Amino acid sequence: MAEDVFKALADPTRRRILDELAERDGQTLFEICARLVAKHGLALSRQAISQHLAVLESAGLVHSRREGRYKFHDLNTEPLEHIVTRWLRPDTRKGTP
Secondary structure (H helix, E strand, O other): OHHHHHHHHOOHHHHHHHHHHHHOOOEOHHHHHHHHHHHHOOOOOHHHHHHHHHHHHHOOOEEEEEEOOEEEEEEOOHHHHHHHHHHHOHHHHOOOO
16 A cells, blocks of 8 residues: 555655645545646646546545535545654554564
């Protein structure tokens, strides 16, 4: 699982998507695309952003939920917390290699 998280975080576009979700959770694909263009000058297609979101979802960093015809994306920090706990507080996870 940690490998997926590091792979997801390796791309600067995915990190910007996470930054936007950290600033305002529960965004649709359209909102994410608009914020990336307005704040970062990233004019990527919706399909490209969808692919980045799929990588983030498979790493567990983003959860999506449907409400009617809209799909909202939420940040999930648990995988990051797991990594922090593993290396910054190893005494709390005794017995884990």
